[in-house]
Amino acid sequence: MTNAVQHQQPESQAVLSARGLRRDFGAFTAVRDVDIDVRHAEVHALIGPNGAGKTTVFNLLTKFLQPTAGSIMLMGQDITRTPPDKVARMGLVRSFQISAVFPHLSVLDNVRVALQRNNHLSYQFWQPLSALNRLNEQAEALLASVGLTRERNALAADLSYGRKRVLEIATTLALDPKVLLLDEPMAGMGQEDIGTIANLIREVAKTRAVLMVEHNLSVVADLCQHVTVLQRGEILAEGDYDTVSRDPRVRTAYMGTEEA
Known part of the structure; x- marks a missing residue:
């Protein structure tokens, strides 16, 4: 990846x-x-x-x-x-049977939030998502690697079931298991x-x-x-x-x- x-x-x-x-x-x-x-x-x-x-x-x-x-x-x-x-x-990271993503965040923002841990960032949800802009390059690369670039700005809730599962795997991979x-x-x-x-x-x-x-x-x-x-x-x-x-x-x- x-x-x-x-x-x-x-x-x-x-x-x-x-x-x-x-x-x-x-x-x-x-x-x-x-x-x-x-x-x-x-x-x-x-x-x-x-x-x-x-x-x-x-x-x-x-x-x-x-x-x-x-x-x-x-x-x-x-x-x-x-x-x-x-x-x-x-x-050791587990991906669950039921898709577990933030439905009202974009595909890109889901990955940026997941990336914060391995980048030693402490993200608080009351901060604007723009605080994670430093992770954009990594997030874009990860989305490209799993074939989600076209859906980068779509809300996770609007993805098909299969694409949600791809996004879930992408957020899991953001933890670099x-x-x-x-x-x-x-x-x-x-x-x-x-x-x-x-x-x-x-x-x-x-x-x-x-x-x-x-x-x-x-x-x-x-x-x-x-x-x-x-x-x-x-x-x-x-x-x-x-x-x-x-x-x-x-x-x-x-x-x-x-x-x-």
Whole structure:
């Protein structure tokens, strides 16, 4: 990406890892003994049927939930008990399933507001947005890199659903994440928007690790180098898409009614 720092990590290196991850809710164990390695310059998919524990794993990795047991490492540092705001500042950034942008700000202003943190600016909302003019060059470059230049002056509320998701990813990239977690980025999209977002994710993953929860198996097959399949909170299978899609346990649990 145009505005991104080139993080020089060996492509085989896991930048986000979990070992023995477990989460109990009372007597119910939602996640049990999950090991995962998310590697630099790869797209890693977390898939499974409804109730498999995918969202819980996401919440544990991003520290919205504390694990009952297990450990989490980010860039070689133990973040198991680190609060979520500090984890985000360390470079682990999550984009949510529901678009989260400021609807009554322009596309450009959404990106400028997002850029302020990495530029060590303390922006107060009672100040005029012109206070962020120093970020215009970075913001314009980022918009160009995700294909939003034509919509720069449009209100975020007026964008189509797919373009809002592109803007959300742009504001996430403004934080210059080392690991980007995407929660169902293709949810509710038409085929044209799916292609746009897939190409954007592929480009993003050239300089950072991407972990995504995704139900669209065609997208997973096309985009992801590694797939982890969850069932009832445990890892059922993992490997590349061809490997897991041929696993009879996966077909029985998840892909029986899907095109593999």
